[in-house]
Amino acid sequence: MRTYRITDEMIHPELRESGKWIRRFLPYFKHSTFRKANRILKLMKGRSGKDLRYEQVWIPRDDGRPDASKLRLCVYRPPEFSGDAPGLLWMHGGGYGLGIPEVDEGAFREFIREIGCVIVAPDYRLSVEKPYPAALEDCYAALLWLKDHASSLGVRENQLMVGGYSAGGGLAAAQAIYARDKGEVSIAFQMPIYPMLDDRMITGSSRDNDAKKLMTEHLRYAAEHYFAGQEGE
Numbered sequence: 001m002r003t004y005r006i007t008d009e010m011i012h013p014e015l016r017e018s019g020k021w022i023r024r025f026l027p028y029f030k031h032s033t034f035r036k037a038n039r040i041l042k043l044m045k046g047r048s049g050k051d052l053r054y055e056q057v058w059i060p061r062d063d064g065r066p067d068a069s070k071l072r073l074c075v076y077r078p079p080e081f082s083g084d085a086p087g088l089l090w091m092h093g094g095g096y097g098l099g100i101p102e103v104d105e106g107a108f109r110e111f112i113r114e115i116g117c118v119i120v121a122p123d124y125r126l127s128v129e130k131p132y133p134a135a136l137e138d139c140y141a142a143l144l145w146l147k148d149h150a151s152s153l154g155v156r157e158n159q160l161m162v163g164g165y166s167a168g169g170g171l172a173a174a175q176a177i178y179a180r181d182k183g184e185v186s187i188a189f190q191m192p193i194y195p196m197l198d199d200r201m202i203t204g205s206s207r208d209n210d211a212k213k214l215m216t217e218h219l220r221y222a223a224e225h226y227f228a229g230q231e232g233e
Contacts, residue, residue, distance in 0.1 A: 035128055037098055044102045045123075052108065053077040059145050061138065071138050072123040073145065074101040075153070076108045078116050083154030086161060089143050089175065090121045093166030095196070095222030096135060097127040104165070118155050120146045124171070131228040139171050140178055147185045161189040167222065169195025199223035
């Protein structure tokens with residue numbers, strides 16, 4: 001079996017340093033590792049830089065239970081904002097089992113500076129808490145909320161976009177299909193960036209790579225936990 005040896009030169013310069021840290025502290029993803037990392041990330045919740053208009057919104061989850069927990073949304077707008085902007089539903093990455101919306105604020109600053117959009121980022125349920133379809137349903141609830149509140153947010157309802165990195169990119173692609181099938185909201189544009197789309201690991205580079213950012217074992221672990229109980233469906 002061929003193993004794809006990934007050298008530093010093959011990794012984009014912006015990702016090399018973070019890849020080294022991932023391999024040092026997360027050589028192989030484990031359930032306990034995800035939980036410990038998420039406890040640390042929770043300390044960042046509700047904190048944002050001064051150069052963004054930021055607020056948190058909690059909306060009910062539509063799962064039929066009267067005691068259902070609320071879904072946290074992070075809403076970002078330009079510091080000087082007059083409305084009439086595109087709306088972006090952004091899903092964070094983290095292998096479906098790690099992360100919070102605030103980790104992508106660097107990207108939010110770039111998006112807002114370039115296109116002046118409004119960003120809604122859901123703190124969706126992670127696979128270590130609840131496997132598929134929990135994250136998909138949370139993100140769709142956030143998309144409907146973005147549509148229903150477009151006017152008050154200063155968003156053009158005919159310019160709703162979805163996007164995300166890695167697992168967030170996979171969720172963005174899933175949102176586009178889910179929304180099409182539901183017929184409740186129209187998506188104008190999708191932006192899945194290096195998305196996690198295929199859990200079969202059938203391509204050569206997916207089966208046997210040792211990339212310092214994400215290696216095959218990382219991806220396999222993430223997929224198995226996200227789709228727990230769904231094998232063969």
